[in-house]
Amino acid sequence: MKTEFSLAQLADPDIKEADRILRACVHCGFCTATCPTYVLLGDELDSPRGRIYLIKEMLEKDRKPTEAVVKHIDRCLSCLACMTTCPSGVNYMHLVDQARVRIERDYSRPLPERLLRWTLALVLPSPKLFRWSLRLARLARPFAGLLPTPKASATPGLLRRVKAMLAMAPSRLPQPGPVGGSVFAAAGERRARVALLQGCAQQVLAPRINQAAVNVLTRHGIEVVLVKDEQCCGALTHHMGRDGDALARARANIAAWTAEAGRGGLDAILVTTSGCGTVIKDYGYMLREDRDFAGPAARISALAKDITEYLAGLELTAQQRQHGDIVVAYHSACSLQHGQKITTLPKELLSKSGFVVKDVPESHLCCGSAGTYNLLQPDIATRLRDRKVANIASVKPDMIAAGNIGCMMQIAGGTSVPVVHTIELLDWATGGPRPGPN
Numbered sequence: 204m205k206t207e208f209s210l211a212q213l214a215d216p217d218i219k220e221a222d223r224i225l226r227a228c229v230h231c232g233f234c235t236a237t238c239p240t241y242v243l244l245g246d247e248l249d250s251p252r253g254r255i256y257l258i259k260e261m262l263e264k265d266r267k268p269t270e271a272v273v274k275h276i277d278r279c280l281s282c283l284a285c286m287t288t289c290p291s292g293v294n295y296m297h298l299v300d301q302a303r304v305r306i307e308r309d310y311s312r313p314l315p316e317r318l319l320r321w322t323l324a325l326v327l328p329s330p331k332l333f334r335w336s337l338r339l340a341r342l343a344r345p346f347a348g349l350l351p352t353p354k355a356s357a358t359p360g361l362l363r364r365v366k367a368m369l370a371m372a373p374s375r376l377p378q379p380g381p382v383g384g385s386v387f388a389a390a391g392e393r394r395a396r397v398a399l400l401q402g403c404a405q406q407v408l409a410p411r412i413n414q415a416a417v418n419v420l421t422r423h424g425i426e427v428v429l430v431k432d433e434q435c436c437g438a439l440t441h442h443m444g445r446d447g448d449a450l451a452r453a454r455a456n457i458a459a460w461t462a463e464a465g466r467g468g469l470d471a472i473l474v475t476t477s478g479c480g481t482v483i484k485d486y487g488y489m490l491r492e493d494r495d496f497a498g499p500a501a502r503i504s505a506l507a508k509d510i511t512e513y514l515a516g517l518e519l520t521a522q523q524r525q526h527g528d529i530v531v532a533y534h535s536a537c538s539l540q541h542g543q544k545i546t547t548l549p550k551e552l553l554s555k556s557g558f559v560v561k562d563v564p565e566s567h568l569c570c571g572s573a574g575t576y577n578l579l580q581p582d583i584a585t586r587l588r589d590r591k592v593a594n595i596a597s598v599k600p601d602m603i604a605a606g607n608i609g610c611m612m613q614i615a616g617g618t619s620v621p622v623v624h625t626i627e628l629l630d631w632a633t634g635g636p637r638p639g640p641n
């Protein structure tokens with residue numbers, strides 16, 4: 204794609220990067236076929252190619268984002284299916300991240316929208332606030348029926364979103380898991396020492412996931428540390444264009460993990476929420492212009508691994524086949540398959556552990572979770588969820604496995620089939636408990 208940035212514009216490292224990305228696009232449109240919003244809405248401006256044009260116009264002309272730009276960028280799930288499909292290697296992720304930052308900086312959303320986004324950015328990264336907000340949502344839910352029901356829309360209003368949020372709050376919450384600073388000793392001789400990301404929403408909704416990871420790792424001779432002073436990885440606010448917040452969190456985590464590596468050594472930083480893993484692996488890029496953090500950020504990104512990526516390098520000791528012939532539909536989270544290009548490893552681990560693993564038709568299409576997307580765009584998200592659930596049902600599974608809490612909650616909202624994390628099944632297969640509700 205031909206671009207016309209001025210030399211002065213190209214002096215800005217972000218614009219220089221955008222220019223490089225835009226020039227790689229040859230407008231072939233292959234990406235439209237796998238873009239969930241284009242598949243659903245059929246509007247070129249809701250396709251990757253359409254969005255790339257909108258972003259190009261905004262950046263090149265140095266224009267404030269228009270209402271149309273904001274609408275179509277907001278509808279993008281950042282699922283990155285377009286990056287997997289693109290034959291030219293267009294880095295849509297870094298381009299749309301930049302567009303979101305500009306929208307956040309230069310576009311004035313209506314007050315209720317600003318308040319909603321501010322609240323989400325405050326509450327979701329804080330386990331304490333998130334726990335309290337879920338308790339409040341539970342109390343408020345019986346009254347949700349008294350509110351008028353707005354029509355489903357690809358441009359939903361505040362009321363529609365609030366109702367969707369209340370509906371999503373779980374009816375009970377598990378007890379909190381272990382706190383930062385906890386160390387879990389390896390069983391037998393220690394082979395390695397790793398940090399396990401505690402996550403923010405996940406530790407409130409399903410601490411059983413990290414418990415399963417600790418079980419599997421320690422059982423295989425790995426010492427696990429939950430690093431004190433670690434915080435939300437920044438993914439949630441990063442995807443909302445709030446880069447100041449996201450980068451501050453990234454720096455704080457880099458400092459905490461680097462200090463831990465200096466104290467006891469770290470062979471890896473393991474992540475059980477693939478949405479977080481994708482962003483931590485991108486810390487090196489996000490902080491590339493930061494004189495103090497560029498080097499440490501690149502080192503931390505190199506240490507970050509999805510839990511399945513790490514376990515694939517170990518020989519898992521399968522116990523007796525206590526689970527029988529369980530049919531597992533494997534849902535490939537977008538952040539894992541498109542963001543981190545981890546596609547077959549989780550399925551191989553499950554198959555080797557004795558599960559009958561089934562691929563889900565249209566597995567490249569997002570389930571609609573996508574960070575805060577199902578809260579901000581509930582109608583598109585629900586259509587995607589229903590499509591995903593129907594595809595999953597077609598393989599008649601006993602269980603559904605996924606590597607991302609957002610997808611797990613989203614899919615569980617549309618099916619009665621148990622939805623578990625891949626690591627819970629691997630824990631079960633190697634001697635742990637059968638996965639069940641919290």
Ligand code: SF4
Nearest residue numbers: 228229231232234289
């Ligand atoms: S597939 Fe790649 S090169 Fe083709 S239009 Fe989409 S982003 Fe551009």
Ligand code: SF4
Nearest residue numbers: 238279280282283285
């Ligand atoms: S990230 Fe997903 S929703 Fe956004 S343009 Fe790419 S394929 Fe479409």
